[in-house]
Amino acid sequence: MKSYDDRTHTVGRIWMALAISVVLAVPVSICVYYNAWPSLTAVLKGLLGVAPIFWTVGIIEVFTYGPMLGSGGSYLAFVTGNITNLKAPSALNAMENARVRPGSEEGEIISTIAIATSSLVTTAVIALGVLGLSFLTPLLNDPVLKPAFDNILPALFGGLAVVYISKNWKIALTPAVFMVVLFLCVPSLSSSVGILVPVGALISIGMARLLYKKGLV
Amino acid sequence: MxxxxxxxxxxxxxxxxxxxxxxxxxxxxxxxxxxxxxxxxxxxxxxxxxxxxxxxxxxxxxxxxxxxxxxxxxxxxxxxxxxxxxxxxxxxxxxxxxxxxxxxxxxxxxxxxxxxxxxxxxxxxxxxxMPGMFVVLFALKKMQHGILKLKTKDSKWGDLFLTSLFLGMISAFLGMVFSDIRSGLPGFIPIFVLLFSALLMGICGFLIRRCGWKWLETYALTVSMLGSLVFAVIITPLIG
Structure with a gap:
């Protein structure tokens, strides 16, 4: 009999294959319904501007976030998106609160529940927002609220950093200092932070291995 | 049409x-x-x-x-x-x-x-x-089995490996917060927000551990995030 994990991969792959079909069906249906197929050159020109960086980031993200989110969580998060700014912090926070370890079966369950809940709530918020767009647009575009929306990531990662860095400060020190110096020297990198997540992860892993071998963690 | x-x-x-x-x-x-x-x-x-x-x-x-x-x-x-x-x-x-x-x-x-x-x-x-979806479809199972093997072989190192991935992500975003400081005081706003969020999380931790406010554990990250967003709204007009 197949294990829970094996079954997760089976159903996860089915959902992923369906999701790929659904995603592709959107532009196909637009083209068919409006009889408006774009020229290949137009699509290639557009892709040339985004594909080199976003294809690279997209592929690297799987190898960086996959182990963190677990199997079920990954099959869901890589369909529903917004991984860095929502799904990964949600999973991380939920596993921390439930006191389960990432990579364990309990961690897999908690991570999946967190990502699924987060996806549902996001979908509901966006749907409600779209329904009440005429009412909400002026409110959400109010300059008074702009600083709040500009600072979602610092607000989110400040709290997470305290929990994780305080518990693992020996490992965290080197990648954190490296990243601060890097961004101070090359501020324009802030637009491609996605690429730097695996760089930070590699430095952390290297540091953890070194400290582990020396028996310091 | x-x-x-x-x-x-x-x-x-x-x-x-x-x-x-x-x-x-x-x-x-x-x-x-x-x-x-x-x-x-x-x-x-x-x-x-x-x-x-x-x-x-x-x-x-x-x-x-x-x-x-x-x-x-x-x-x-x-x-x-x-x-x-x-x-x-x-x-x-x-x-x-x-x-x-x-x-x-x-x-x-x-x-x-x-x-x-x-x-x-x-x-x-x-x-x-879309490439990420294809990688998940074809490579996730193999990758997760690799992680499982790593954890079975050396449980402590397996845990450290996963924790390091989290720390790598957090480090990258910590660093990003410092990218605007050359623009003067307004460029420090994300740092102040991050520090305020960290402070609120620290206070939540204190209340949970020292005052026995166990219920707060579930909402600590929400409190620190929302509190620091309100802080951003207050300090931005003062600084910017």
Missing amino acids: QFDPNSLFLFCVAGAVILFVIAQSVFFLVRAYRRGCAIGMDKAVLRRTVLSTAVFTVAPAVSILLGVITLAKFLGIPLPWVRLSIIGAITYELPAATTTAQALGVSLSETITDPRVYSAIAWVMTLGI
Whole structure:
């Protein structure tokens, strides 16, 4: 009999294959319904501007976030998106609160529940927002609220950093200092932070291995 | 046929995609919950996970809604709604739309009325973000088995390996907060917000451990995030 994990991969792959079909069906249906197929050159020109960086980031993200989110969580998060700014912090926070370890079966369950809940709530918020767009647009575009929306990531990662860095400060020190110096020297990198997540992860892993071998963690 | 980026047809397409996302989320939620119960996990913990994640998600979800509103100005509502509900993120969708429009010599200052331009943007938005899905489809199982092997071989190192991945992500975002400080005092606002969020989390930790406010554990990250967002609203006019 197949294990829970094996079954997760089976159903996860089915959902992923369906999701790929659904995603592709959107532009196909637009083209068919409006009889408006774009020229290949137009699509290639557009892709040339985004594909080199976003294809690279997209592929690297799987190898960086996959182990963190677990199997079920990954099959869901890589369909529903917004991984860095929502799904990964949600999973991380939920596993921390439930006191389960990432990579364990309990961690897999908690991570999946967190990502699924987060996806549902996001979908509901966006749907409600779209329904009440005429009412909400002026409110959400109010300059008074702009600083709040500009600072979602610092607000989110400040709290997470305290929990994780305080518990693992020996490992965290080197990648954190490296990243601060890097961004101070090359501020324009802030637009491609996605690429730097695996760089930070590699430095952390290297540091953890070194400290582990020396028996310091 | 007259093209309207807010047509009923496009809303129906968006609705179908949203239903798919809801179905997949509900499927995985119920499956994980049942498995948790089956292996003897505390139902209260599972329910608390749902509740705390739901509360925590609202503020970031509103910022995603802002992305929909931003893109809706020139793409109408349905396409941004779909793109930001399935795989997408505003950091990708906006450059994808802008690059394609520029390549076609179209301005994004007003709503798109040419269906060919619209479909080209839809294709670029779609194809530009799909490789990750294929990697998950074909490589995730092998990768997760590799992690499992690592944990079986050396449990402590396996845990450290996963913790290091989290720390790598947190470090990158910590560093990013410092990227604007050359622009003067306003560039320090993200750092102040981050520090305030950290301070609030520290206070929550103190209240949980020293005062026995166990209930706060579930909402500590939400409290630190929302509190620091209010802080951002207050300090920005004073500094900027």
